[in-house]
Amino acid sequence: MSSFSVVDLLQSSGPIALNELVMRLSEGPQEAVAAIKILQSEGMVSISGPLAKKFLPLKSVQEPTAGAAASEAFTDDEIMRASDTVIAPSRASLGRMFSR
Amino acid sequence: MMSQLSMSAVDIPILSGAALALLFAAFTVLYDCHVSIQDILKRVPLPIYRERPAIAVALACGLVAAVAFFFTNGRGDSLVDSVLSLKQTNPYLRGLSVGLMVLVLIRSKLSNFEGAAIGGEWAYNKGREWVVESLNTKWWAFKTAYCNRNLPSALASFPDPAFETQVLAGIQAIIQVKPQLYQVFVQSQITNVVKSRPSIPFDPASVQWEIYYRTLMNLALDYAGDAVFSGWKNFS
Numbered sequence: 655m656s657s658f659s660v661v662d663l664l665q666s667s668g669p670i671a672l673n674e675l676v677m678r679l680s681e682g683p684q685e686a687v688a689a690i691k692i693l694q695s696e697g698m699v700s701i702s703g704p705l706a707k708k709f710l711p712l713k714s715v716q717e718p719t720a721g722a723a724a725s726e727a728f729t730d731d732e733i734m735r736a737s738d739t740v741i742a743p744s745r746a747s748l749g750r751m752f753s754r
Numbered sequence: 755m756m757s758q759l760s761m762s763a764v765d766i767p768i769l770s771g772a773a774l775a776l777l778f779a780a781f782t783v784l785y786d787c788h789v790s791i792q793d794i795l796k797r798v799p800l801p802i803y804r805e806r807p808a809i810a811v812a813l814a815c816g817l818v819a820a821v822a823f824f825f826t827n828g829r830g831d832s833l834v835d836s837v838l839s840l841k842q843t844n845p846y847l848r849g850l851s852v853g854l855m856v857l858v859l860i861r862s863k864l865s866n867f868e869g870a871a872i873g874g875e876w877a878y879n880k881g882r883e884w885v886v887e888s889l890n891t892k893w894w895a896f897k898t899a900y901c902n903r904n905l906p907s908a909l910a911s912f913p914d915p916a917f918e919t920q921v922l923a924g925i926q927a928i929i930q931v932k933p934q935l936y937q938v939f940v941q942s943q944i945t946n947v948v949k950s951r952p953s954i955p956f957d958p959a960s961v962q963w964e965i966y967y968r969t970l971m972n973l974a975l976d977y978a979g980d981a982v983f984s985g986w987k988n989f990s
Binding site for chain 1: 790793796799883886890891894943950965969973976977
């Protein structure tokens with residue numbers, strides 16, 4: 655599923671837990687997380703919850719050592735248990751929809 | 755006393771016209787918000803007319819209509835008058851016309867600056883974003899509370915009646931009256947979720963099964979609403 659479909663899903667469902675989002679997509683957990691990271695870098699989604707920090711790019715994390723750890727890939731198990739990490743469509747993504 | 759009466763007689767149709775413009779503009783905006791938001795959310799989950807941001811946006815546009823009404827006289831001697839009043843000299847009909855047409859003014863190039871993303875259209879889009887954000891926040895809170903309240907009953911219902919089978923049948927029954935694209939969109943999500951069904955034997959205490967049931971419940975709420983669960987034993 656393309657990243658556009660991730661946005662489409664998010665816009666249609668509203669905020670959604672990371673593990674539920676991954677289950678609703680046809681991609682595997684790692685591919686889905688990679689797509690979400692791209693969308694976050696484009697400002698299309700906002701992420702909150704315990705795993706939100708791990709989505710941040712390395713340069714924006716304060717301590718280099720912590721940053722290295724945070725930039726490591728998520729494990730599948732970690733993703734599938736992430737009920738309290740919430741992915742939501744950003745205002746920018748809603749704005750783009752209305753501007754079409 | 756006589757002069758006061760004659761003043762009231764003059765003002766009442768004008769004020770009523772302005773009030774009509776405000777009311778009809780507010781209704782038009784609520785309807786437009788509902789339709790445009792439905793394009794994004796597929797299924798507007800909550801009554802939009804109860805949302806404070808939606809009411810605020812509708813009233814703001816209503817006020818624009820009421821103010822614009824005072825710039826019309828039905829003779830069509832200005833652009834705003836021609837566009838909004840449709841040359842209606844009757845103040846009540848003019849109020850109705852201004853109310854129904856004010857979105858055209860707000861979203862037209864007249865209230866934007868050389869195509870830049872500022873002006874009436876920009877403000878209107880910001881208002882709609884605000885409404886969607888508010889709906890999303892409330893919808894998230896509703897779904898979380900609904901699942902927390904009913905998930906134990908769903909898990910306890912296994913295997914008879916099978917929660918999974920009933921939910922999927924319920925979603926499909928409700929979405930079959932929706933447009934084809936909507937059905938395909940939801941069906942593809944159902945297929946993906948079912949593929950993630952835990953391979954371990956059912957255990958109500960298992961986190962995997964809880965996540966799977968929660969995902970099914972939220973999927974049903976998102977695209978078919980809580981009607982899927984109406985009449986279910988132990989569901990509230």
